Amino acid sequence: MTTVFTDSPMPDDRRRSHIYQGDIFVTSPNAATRALTDFARELVEEAFAPLDPQQAQHEIPVEKFVEIFGPVKPKFIHHPKTKSLLRDIVDQQSADLDETYIDVPRLRGATSDGYLTAGVGYAFPLHRDVWWSAPLAQINWWLPIFDFESESSMAFHPHYWDTGISNGSEEFNYYVYNATGRAQAAQHVGKDTRKQPGPREPVRPEPQIRVVCPAGGMIGFSAAQMHSTVPNTSGRTRFSIDFRTVNAADLRAGRSAPNVDTYCEGTSLRDFRRGSDGSPMPAELVAQYDSGEIPEGAVLVYEPVTAASS
Numbered sequence: 001m002t003t004v005f006t007d008s009p010m011p012d013d014r015r016r017s018h019i020y021q022g023d024i025f026v027t028s029p030n031a032a033t034r035a036l037t038d039f040a041r042e043l044v045e046e047a048f049a050p051l052d053p054q055q056a057q058h059e060i061p062v063e064k065f066v067e068i069f070g071p072v073k074p075k076f077i078h079h080p081k082t083k084s085l086l087r088d089i090v091d092q093q094s095a096d097l098d099e100t101y102i103d104v105p106r107l108r109g110a111t112s113d114g115y116l117t118a119g120v121g122y123a124f125p126l127h128r129d130v131w132w133s134a135p136l137a138q139i140n141w142w143l144p145i146f147d148f149e150s151e152s153s154m155a156f157h158p159h160y161w162d163t164g165i166s167n168g169s170e171e172f173n174y175y176v177y178n179a180t181g182r183a184q185a186a187q188h189v190g191k192d193t194r195k196q197p198g199p200r201e202p203v204r205p206e207p208q209i210r211v212v213c214p215a216g217g218m219i220g221f222s223a224a225q226m227h228s229t230v231p232n233t234s235g236r237t238r239f240s241i242d243f244r245t246v247n248a249a250d251l252r253a254g255r256s257a258p259n260v261d262t263y264c265e266g267t268s269l270r271d272f273r274r275g276s277d278g279s280p281m282p283a284e285l286v287a288q289y290d291s292g293e294i295p296e297g298a299v300l301v302y303e304p305v306t307a308a309s310s
């Protein structure tokens with residue numbers, strides 16, 4: 001059973017334990033979440049000006065869309081302001097910033113009607129983020145930048161919470177992915193040839209839960225929760241932010257969502273920084289969750305070459 005909590009005043013430790021059981025938390029827009037989504041909206045609007053970013057796909061060829069949107073992503077991700085805005089959101093959730101480690105956020109654009117389905121507009125089919133070496137204690141936070149609809153939302157498939165499926169995680173090594181698969185997303189305009197550890201058997205997307213909240217709202221869920229990008233048929237491009245947190249006390253104690261079908265090698269834990277002071281994840285915690293080989297040429301932490309912050 002999956003419960004969707006809205007604006008729950010629950011303390012962070014209880015909220016995390018619910019999320020590790022497959023529950024979903026929805027937060028109404030607040031000053032901290034709005035500050036982040038407003039900042040992202042300004043960057044997106046500035047890049048597409050004079051076009052409306054949600055409608056630009058109807059005005060310009062797809063290559064031009066990629067040329068405009070591609071650079072906005074690293075600009076937002078690595079902007080000094082972004083980090084403090086994320087910290088404010090975590091703090092506003094009453095999470096302990098000394099124990100909460102935060103990854104850099106992502107900025108996504110899901111175009112409508114199959115305009116762009118690869119690279120910067122890649123629509124993820126059913127998946128769990130843990131198949132990409134995310135820790136089982138990871139919590140994903142998703143925020144829409146503009147109002148959106150069910151037809152341009154994200155879907156959860158909770159019937160897979162305790163049911164495993166055959167998937168590509170057994171061939172996935174995070175450090176090899178960092179070295180090869182993550183770079184150059186903007187080069188993919190037609191077919192996306194990056195290796196992704198998706199399902200290897202027919203999946204049942206139904207039943208599914210779609211949560212629609214206003215711009216600046218936030219949806220929190222486990223990285224082990226099966227979810228997907230709904231094929232956008234709303235006629236408008238949907239822009240969203242997502243970021244991840246992990247609690248060090250839970251890592252130390254082994255508290256997390258259950259592992260039902262994840263077999264990948266490596267861990268993304270080195271990507272996280274402590275909320276209070278930006279310090280790296282303690283090496284002993286990384287070691288506790290690391291696995292498999294570190295092949296020659298592999299990269300422990302992905303550093304995008306286009307990390308423009310101006």
Ligand SMILES: [Fe+2]
Nearest residue numbers: 124128129227
């Ligand atoms: Fe995901």
